Amino acid sequence: MESIIEVKNLTKKYESLTAVDSISFSISKGEIFGFLGPNAAGKTTTINMLIGMAKITDGKIFYKNNDITNKIKKFQGCIGVVPDESNLYEELTGFENLCFCASLYGIKRSKREAKAKQFLEIFQLSDAADKRFKSYSKGMKRKLTIAASLVHDPEILFLDEPTTGIDVASSRQIRSLIKNLNEDGMTVFLTTHYIEEAERLCERIAFINKGRIIKIGKVQNFIEDISQSxxxxxxxxxxxxxxxxxxxxxxxxxxxxxxxxxxxxxxxxxxxxxxxxxxxxxxxxxxxxxxxxxxxxxPTLEDAFVKLTGIELDVMKKEKEKK
Amino acid sequence: MKSAIAFWNILLKDMKNYYLKPPNISWGIIFPFAWMLMFFFRSGKAFQIEEIFAGIVAMSILFGTTSMLAVTITFERRGRSFDRLLLAPISTGLLVFSKISGAVIFGIINSFIPILISVLYFKSPVANWYLLFIGIILLSIVSTLLGLSIAVSAKEVFEAQTFSNFFRFPMIFLCGLFIPLASMPVYIRPISYILPVTYGVDILKYSISKANYLFVWLDIIVLIIFCVGLFYFSIFNIRKKWIV
CATH class of the missing domain: 3.30.70.870 (Elongation Factor G (Translational Gtpase), domain 3)
Known part of the structure; x- marks a missing residue:
C-alpha cells in the first residue's frame, strides 16, 4: 500500500538524554497505526517531531515520498492533531471553538460555520454547541478536541492517548468515531497505553520503549508469534x-x-x-x-507486549494514572 | 487570503476573549483617572495638565499593553490553547503579528482616555496631533513586544506579572517621564538611552508641549528599530523556547 508518512532514523536528544533513538517506520495511506509504550517511552516526543512541535535532532520525515524534515510547517495543513490534553479555548463555546480552529486553516466563514455544525452533529454535541468549553465534561471536551482537529479535512489524524482519563461510554464512542473516520479513508496515527484499544483499532502496531522501537508489525502477527507458546x-x-x-x-x-x-x-x-x-x-x-x-x-496483544518489553501492564497503567 | 482569514480571526478572538472584557475596559478607564487624581492630590491647586499629559498617556500604553499580552499569552500557554496556533499552517511571524495586534489596539484605545480628558475637559493644547498619533502607535507596538518578550520567559501568569513589574517600574523612572533626561545623573543616562520607552515618551512630550530632550526624527528611527528588533527577537524566542 502507498506510504503516506515515512520516518527514517528519527532521533531526539535533550542534552545528554536520548528521548527517541533512531526510529524508522512508515504509515500506509488509510491505515490506523498504533504506537504503544509505557510512560517516557518516546511516544509523545515522536508525535511532536512529526507535527512540528519539537525540533528533530537527526533523521528524516517523508510525506508522500517528499522530504519534509525541514519544512513541517507546510505539512501542518494536511494534519489534524489531538494532544493528550484538550487544548481548546475555555471561554469560547463549542461552536465558536470549531469555527475558530477552522479559520486558522483559512476556511471562509460560511464554510467553517457549516463544518462546525456538521461536526457538532457527528460528535453528538449539537445540544452543547452554545455552551462554553469550560462547562463541558471531560468526555465532551475530548470529543470537541477531536472535532476541532478535523474541521479542515486533514489527511492524517494524530491522536495522542485519545481515551485517557475519560469515562467508559465516551471512550467507546471515541473509538467508534475513530473507526468510522478510518473507514472513510482517514489515516490515523494513534498512541496509547491501552493495549486492548490498540488491538481493537489498529492494523499495525509499533512497540516503543526507552526511545527505541522494539517491534513493528500487524496485530495478528504479534499474536501469532506468541501463539507458538x-x-x-x-x-x-x-x-x-x-x-x-x-x-x-x-x-x-x-x-x-x-x-x-x-x-x-x-x-x-x-x-x-x-x-x-x-x-x-x-x-x-x-x-x-x-x-x-x-x-x-x-495469547493476546498484551502478552506480546509484556513478552517484548518486560513491562507488566498494571505497572504501566498505574504510572499513567499517577501522571 | 488564507493567512488574512487566520490573522483576522486570531485578532477578533483575542479582542472578544480578552480586551473587550468588562474588567479590562474598566481598568483602561480607571487607570488614567487614578494617575490624574494622584497628581492632582500631590500638586493641589497648582495642577498643570500639560506637565503630566505625556506621562499618563505613556503609562496607560505601557501598563495596558505589557500586562495584557504577557498575561494572555502565558494563560494560553498554560492551558495549551496556544499550541493550536503553533500547529496551524501559519508562519511564526504572522502568529506574532496577530497576537500583538490586539494588544496594540488596546494600548492605542487606552491612550485616548487621558487624551480625551486632557483635551476636552482641561482644554490642554496639543502641539502636533500627527506626531502624537505616531508616538502612540510606536509606543504601543514597542510596549506590546516587550510584553511578548516577558511572556516567552514566563511559565505562570503570576511570573508574567512579576516580570512585567520588574521591567516597568524602573522604566518609568529612567525614561524621562518624571525626571527629565537633562536632570538625570550622567552615569544613569546610558541606561535611559537603551530603553525604548525613553524615545516614545520624548515623541509624546514633543507632540504635546514641544518640551522634549532628544531629536524627534531620531526617536522615530530608534523606535522603529526597536519594533523590528523585538519582533524578530520574539519570533526567534518562540521557535527556540516553545518548539524544543
Missing amino acids: NIIEVLFESTPIDKNVLLEKLKQSFPELECSFKNENTIKLISTSKIDVSPVVSFLSSNGIYILEAKLIR
Whole structure:
C-alpha cells in the first residue's frame, strides 16, 4: 500500500538524554497505526517531531515520498492533531471553538460555520454547541478536541492517548468515531497505553520503549508469534507464603517453564511445548497452595507486549494514572 | 487570503476573549483617572495638565499593553490553547503579528482616555496631533513586544506579572517621564538611552508641549528599530523556547 508518512532514523536528544533513538517506520495511506509504550517511552516526543512541535535532532520525515524534515510547517495543513490534553479555548463555546480552529486553516466563514455544525452533529454535541468549553465534561471536551482537529479535512489524524482519563461510554464512542473516520479513508496515527484499544483499532502496531522501537508489525502477527507458546494461568487462594521463594522453587522444579506472577493470586506458566498441568498443581498443593483454577490462555496483544518489553501492564497503567 | 482569514480571526478572538472584557475596559478607564487624581492630590491647586499629559498617556500604553499580552499569552500557554496556533499552517511571524495586534489596539484605545480628558475637559493644547498619533502607535507596538518578550520567559501568569513589574517600574523612572533626561545623573543616562520607552515618551512630550530632550526624527528611527528588533527577537524566542 502507498506510504503516506515515512520516518527514517528519527532521533531526539535533550542534552545528554536520548528521548527517541533512531526510529524508522512508515504509515500506509488509510491505515490506523498504533504506537504503544509505557510512560517516557518516546511516544509523545515522536508525535511532536512529526507535527512540528519539537525540533528533530537527526533523521528524516517523508510525506508522500517528499522530504519534509525541514519544512513541517507546510505539512501542518494536511494534519489534524489531538494532544493528550484538550487544548481548546475555555471561554469560547463549542461552536465558536470549531469555527475558530477552522479559520486558522483559512476556511471562509460560511464554510467553517457549516463544518462546525456538521461536526457538532457527528460528535453528538449539537445540544452543547452554545455552551462554553469550560462547562463541558471531560468526555465532551475530548470529543470537541477531536472535532476541532478535523474541521479542515486533514489527511492524517494524530491522536495522542485519545481515551485517557475519560469515562467508559465516551471512550467507546471515541473509538467508534475513530473507526468510522478510518473507514472513510482517514489515516490515523494513534498512541496509547491501552493495549486492548490498540488491538481493537489498529492494523499495525509499533512497540516503543526507552526511545527505541522494539517491534513493528500487524496485530495478528504479534499474536501469532506468541501463539507458538503455551500459556497456563493458575489461580490460587491468598497465601502467606513468600512468592519469590515459591517462584524460585517452581523454576528449579520445572526448568522448561517460564514462570511469573501475573498478580497476587495468579501464576503464569509459559512454555514452547505442551504443558502438563497436573505435576505443577501437585507441586503447588504440596507447598500449601490451595488452587482454585488452572486454565489455558489464548495469547493476546498484551502478552506480546509484556513478552517484548518486560513491562507488566498494571505497572504501566498505574504510572499513567499517577501522571 | 488564507493567512488574512487566520490573522483576522486570531485578532477578533483575542479582542472578544480578552480586551473587550468588562474588567479590562474598566481598568483602561480607571487607570488614567487614578494617575490624574494622584497628581492632582500631590500638586493641589497648582495642577498643570500639560506637565503630566505625556506621562499618563505613556503609562496607560505601557501598563495596558505589557500586562495584557504577557498575561494572555502565558494563560494560553498554560492551558495549551496556544499550541493550536503553533500547529496551524501559519508562519511564526504572522502568529506574532496577530497576537500583538490586539494588544496594540488596546494600548492605542487606552491612550485616548487621558487624551480625551486632557483635551476636552482641561482644554490642554496639543502641539502636533500627527506626531502624537505616531508616538502612540510606536509606543504601543514597542510596549506590546516587550510584553511578548516577558511572556516567552514566563511559565505562570503570576511570573508574567512579576516580570512585567520588574521591567516597568524602573522604566518609568529612567525614561524621562518624571525626571527629565537633562536632570538625570550622567552615569544613569546610558541606561535611559537603551530603553525604548525613553524615545516614545520624548515623541509624546514633543507632540504635546514641544518640551522634549532628544531629536524627534531620531526617536522615530530608534523606535522603529526597536519594533523590528523585538519582533524578530520574539519570533526567534518562540521557535527556540516553545518548539524544543
